[in-house]
Amino acid sequence: MDNVELNDPPYGLEKEFNTLLTADAIHFLSLLTSTFNNDVDKLLWNRTARKVHLDLTNSYPDFSPATAHIRNDTTWRVAPVPRRLQNRHVDIGDTAPCQTERFHQALVSSAQGIQVDFDDGNCPTFYNQIKGIFNVYQVVHEKIHGLPPVSQAPILMLRPRAWNMVEHNMLINGREIPGPLFDFGLLMYHIGRRLYENESGPFFYLSKVESFLEARLWNQIFIWTEEKLGLPLGSIKATVLIESVLASFEMEEILYELKEHSAGLNCGIWDYSASFVNKFGHRPEFLLPDRSKYVNMEKHFLKSYMDLLVQTCHRREALATGGMAALLLPKDKNSTEYESVIAAVTRLKLFEINAGVDGFMVYDVDLVAPMQKLFQEHSSGPNQLHVIPSMKISQSDLLVMPAGGVTLFGLKYNIAVGILFIDAWLKGEGHFYYSGKVEDSATAEISRSQVWQWIRHQVKLEDDDRTVTRGLVRALVQQVERQLGDESQPADLQERLHTAAELFMEIVLKRDFPEFITTYLNLDHTFLRRKF
Numbered sequence: 001m002d003n004v005e006l007n008d009p010p011y012g013l014e015k016e017f018n019t020l021l022t023a024d025a026i027h028f029l030s031l032l033t034s035t036f037n038n039d040v041d042k043l044l045w046n047r048t049a050r051k052v053h054l055d056l057t058n059s060y061p062d063f064s065p066a067t068a069h070i071r072n073d074t075t076w077r078v079a080p081v082p083r084r085l086q087n088r089h090v091d092i093g094d095t096a097p098c099q100t101e102r103f104h105q106a107l108v109s110s111a112q113g114i115q116v117d118f119d120d121g122n123c124p125t126f127y128n129q130i131k132g133i134f135n136v137y138q139v140v141h142e143k144i145h146g147l148p149p150v151s152q153a154p155i156l157m158l159r160p161r162a163w164n165m166v167e168h169n170m171l172i173n174g175r176e177i178p179g180p181l182f183d184f185g186l187l188m189y190h191i192g193r194r195l196y197e198n199e200s201g202p203f204f205y206l207s208k209v210e211s212f213l214e215a216r217l218w219n220q221i222f223i224w225t226e227e228k229l230g231l232p233l234g235s236i237k238a239t240v241l242i243e244s245v246l247a248s249f250e251m252e253e254i255l256y257e258l259k260e261h262s263a264g265l266n267c268g269i270w271d272y273s274a275s276f277v278n279k280f281g282h283r284p285e286f287l288l289p290d291r292s293k294y295v296n297m298e299k300h301f302l303k304s305y306m307d308l309l310v311q312t313c314h315r316r317e318a319l320a321t322g323g324m325a326a327l328l329l330p331k332d333k334n335s336t337e338y339e340s341v342i343a344a345v346t347r348l349k350l351f352e353i354n355a356g357v358d359g360f361m362v363y364d365v366d367l368v369a370p371m372q373k374l375f376q377e378h379s380s381g382p383n384q385l386h387v388i389p390s391m392k393i394s395q396s397d398l399l400v401m402p403a404g405g406v407t408l409f410g411l412k413y414n415i416a417v418g419i420l421f422i423d424a425w426l427k428g429e430g431h432f433y434y435s436g437k438v439e440d441s442a443t444a445e446i447s448r449s450q451v452w453q454w455i456r457h458q459v460k461l462e463d464d465d466r467t468v469t470r471g472l473v474r475a476l477v478q479q480v481e482r483q484l485g486d487e488s489q490p491a492d493l494q495e496r497l498h499t500a501a502e503l504f505m506e507i508v509l510k511r512d513f514p515e516f517i518t519t520y521l522n523l524d525h526t527f528l529r530r531k532f
Contacts, residue, residue, distance in 0.1 A: 002030040007169035010127035016134035020186055028228070029185045033172045035224060039217050040178050043163060047210060050246070051279060058283075061249050062395045067212070071252045078255055078262040078318045079234055084155050084199055085263055085319065087112050087382035089375040090368050091157060093324035093361030094121030094440055096430050097132035106154065107139060107147050111368045113155040115324075115361060118183045119162055119207045120271070121440045122430035124522065126169045133186050140191040151198040157239065159205035160184045163214070164519045181221075188225050188236075196235050203263060204238040208271070208516075210246045212253030222261045237263040239321065243271035243442075245279060248305050248398055251312040264319030264358070267309045269297055270442040276401075277449035281513055286401055287457055291446055292413050294404030297323070297351060304397035310356040311389045319383060322352040322360035326437040329366045341436070346374060353378050356387035363438045405462045406454055414447035415473070415480045415504070418517075421447075422500035425521050441518050448517055451508045470509060477501050 004026055009017030054061070063071065070076075091113035092106045106114045115121075116136060122128060136158070140150050147153065165179030188202060195201030206218055222236045240247075240254055242265050247254065255262050273288060273295060280286035289295065297306060306322070313320035325345045330338045345362070349371055352360055362371055417434060421444035424432040431440040454468040466472060481501040485494060503524070507514055514520045 002034050003171075003173050004030050005171040007126065010125075010130055013127060013130050013134075016130050020130065020133055020137065020190065025186060025189050028189045029170070029177065029182065030172050031228070032185045032221075032225070033177050033181050036181065036217070036221060037172075037175070037178075039220070040163065040181075043214055043217055046213065050211075054279065055282075060395065060399060061246050061279075063249050064253075067250070067253050070256050074315075076256065076259070076316065078258070078264075078316050079260045081263070081317070081319060081383075082199070082237060085203065085237065088319055088321055088359035089382075090359060090371045091115055091321075091361045092154070092363070092365060092368065093117070094363050094431055094438060096122040096128070097135045098122065098128040100131075100135055103135055103139075104144065104147060105365055109154065109365050109368055110372065111154045111365070112359065113157050113203075115159055115205060116156050117159045117430075119159050119165075119205075120430070120442050121438075123425050123428050124161060124165060124167075124179060124430075125428045128428060128430075129167070129183065133183070133190075136187065137190050140194050149198070150195065150200050153200075155200055155203060156195070157203050157205050158184075158187055158201070159207060160187070162208035162516075164208065164516045165522060168522075184221070184225075188229065192225070192229055192231065192236075196231055202236050204236065205266070206238050206240045208243050209240050209254065210244045212250045212257050215240060215254040215257040219258050219261055234260040236261050239263040239266050239319070241266045241268065241271070242305075242309060243268065244275040245272065245398070246275070248272075248308065249395075251309060252316070255312065255316050255318055262318050264313050264321060265309050266321045266323075267306050267357075268323035268442065269295075269302060270446040272305065273302070274442070274445040274449045277446075277453050278513065278515055281449065281453045282456060284457060287459065288450060288453065289402060289404030290406045290410035291450060292410040293407055294402050297348070299402040301398060301400050301402065303355070304393050306352070306355050306357075307389045307391060308393040308398070310387070311391075311393070313358075314356065314385050314388045317385060319358045319385070320356065322349075322355075322357040324361035324363060325349060325367060325371070326363055326439070326443070327367075328433065328436055328438060329364050342370060345371070349374060350378060353384075356384050356389060358383040358385065406459050406468060408461050408463045411451065411454070411461070411468065411473075412476055412480055414450050415476055416484060417443055417447040418451065418504045418508070419477070419480060419484065419497070419500050421517070422503050422521065423497050426496050426500060444517055448504065448507055449513075452510070452513055455508060473508065474505060477505055 090111050092111045093115045095106050095114050095117055097103045097116050138144050142149055160183035161179035166176040167179050167182040170177045192202045226235055238261055242248055276286050310320040327341050327345050329341050417439050420432055420434055431438055459468050485497050
C-alpha cells in the first residue's frame with residue numbers, strides 16, 4: 001500500500017471532505033498516481049527539453065516528418081461523436097463549480113453544455129477543489145432539489161487542472177499529487193459510472209496539452225481508469241484545448257492518440273497568444289503587439305490556427321469548438337450599451353461560425369439564447385462536421401506575428417488585469433469582472449506576458465515615443481494600484497491589493513519568463529500561507 005498523507009478538511013467542509021475522500025477513493029487516487037507519476041515527470045521534463053532545444057538551435061516548430069504518415073493517412077477517424085455531444089452550439093464557460101449559485105444557474109439554462117472549470121476560471125484552494133467536486137457530485141447524484149436530472153441538464157464538460165499544477169494538500173509516497181490526477185481521479189471515482197449510465201459523460205476538457213505524447217499519456221490514463229472502474233473502452237471523451245503554439249503543429253497526431261476517447265479540439269485566443277511569448281518571447285521576431293488594439297481572431301496567425309483546427313477536426317469527424325465570449329451584458333436591455341455588447345459578440349461569434357466551428361462558449365448566461373439563435377440562423381443541423389476548409393495552412397501562416405505597436409492604454413490595461421487577477425487569487429477566486437468583461441488566468445497570462453516582453457525588448461509607446469522600461473512600468477503599476485484601490489476599504493483589502501501589485505512587478509521583471517502565472521502563484525509563499 002502506498003504511503004498517503006492528507007491534510008485536514010478545509011474549515012466548514014467536513015461533510016464534503018468525508019463524502020469524497022473515503023478510504024476507497026483515497027486508495028484509487030493512490031493507485032492512479034503511483035501508476036502514472038513517472039510519466040508525468042517525463043512529460044514535464046520533455047517540455048523543458050523541447051524549449052531548451054528550440055532556444056539552443058534558434059529553430060521554429062514545424063509539422064514533424066516523423067509523424068507525417070499519420071497526417072497523410074486519409075482513412076482514420078476518431079470514434080463516433082456520442083449523441084449528447086453532437087450539438088455543442090453554446091456552452092457556458094469559466095464555471096467554477098465551487099461557486100454554487102452560478103453553477104446551479106448554468107444547470108437550469110438552455111445551454112448545450114457547461115465548462116465545469118477547475119482550471120482557468122478557478123482558484124485551486126483546497127476549499128474550492130473540495131467544494132467544487134462535491135457540488136458536481138451532488139448534481140450528478142441528483143441530490144439538489146429544483147435542478148434537472150443529469151440526463152436532461154446541459155452536459156458537464158469537466159476541466160481538471162493542467163499538468164503544471166500540483167495539489168499541495170495530498171502527498172503520495174512523499175510527493176504532492178499532480179493537480180489533474182487529483183481532480184480527474186475523484187471525479188471519475190464518484191461520478192464516472194453514473195454519468196455513463198445516464199448517457200451524459202464522462203466528458204472532459206484537457207488544458208494546456210503541448211504535444212501528441214501528452215495526449216498519449218491522457219489516453220493511457222483513460223484506459224487504465226475505465227478498466228479499474230469497469231467501464232467500456234471509449235466511455236471517457238475528451239476535448240483537447242489547443243492553447244500552445246507547439247500543439248498547433250500536432251493537432252492531427254493529438255486526435256490520433258485519443259482516437260477512441262476524442263471529443264475534438266478547442267481553440268481560444270488568449271492562452272494560445274500567450275504561448276508565443278512563453279516559447280519565443282525573447283526573440284524580437286515574435287514581438288506581440290498590443291492585444292487591445294492589434295490582436296483578434298481575424299489576424300492571420302490566429303485565423304490560420306482556427307482554420308487548421310476546423311479542417312483537422314472535420315477531416316477526422318471530430319468536433320471543433322471555438323473560444324469564449326467574455327463580454328458581460330448590462331442589466332438594462334433597452335440601453336444602447338446592451339445593444340452594443342450584443343452586436344460585438346454577434347460579430348465575433350459569426351466569424352467563428354463562418355469558419356466552421358461546431359460551437360463555442362459564452363460566460364454570461366443571458367448570452368446563451370441569442371447565440372443559439374445566431375447558430376440556427378447561420379448553420380444547418382446540430383454541428384458543422386460537413387464544413388471542411390480547403391486552404392493549405394503552412395508553418396509561416398501559424399508563426400507570422402501581426403503588425404502593430406504598443407499603446408499606453410494597452411499597457412495600463414494589461415497591468416490592471418494582471419494585478420486584479422493576482423488579487424483575486426489571494427482571496428481564493430479564479431476570475432473577476434473588469435471593464436465589462438470577465439477576466440481569468442488566460443487573460444492574466446497574455447497581460448503579464450506582454451508587459452514582460454515589452455520591457456525585454458524596450459518597445460516604444462505609440463502615444464508619446466516613451467520606451468517601456470522597468471521604471472515606466474513601476475510608475476504605471478503604482479498609478480493603476482491607486483486607481484483600483486479604495487481608501488475607504490479595510491486595511492487588509494488595501495494590503496492585499498498592494499501585495500498583488502508587488503507580485504505582478506516581481507513576475508514581469510524576472511530575467512527568465514515564468515512559464516505559467518498560475519504555477520508561479522500556486523508555489524508562492526504568499527499564496528501558500530493564506531488560509532482559505
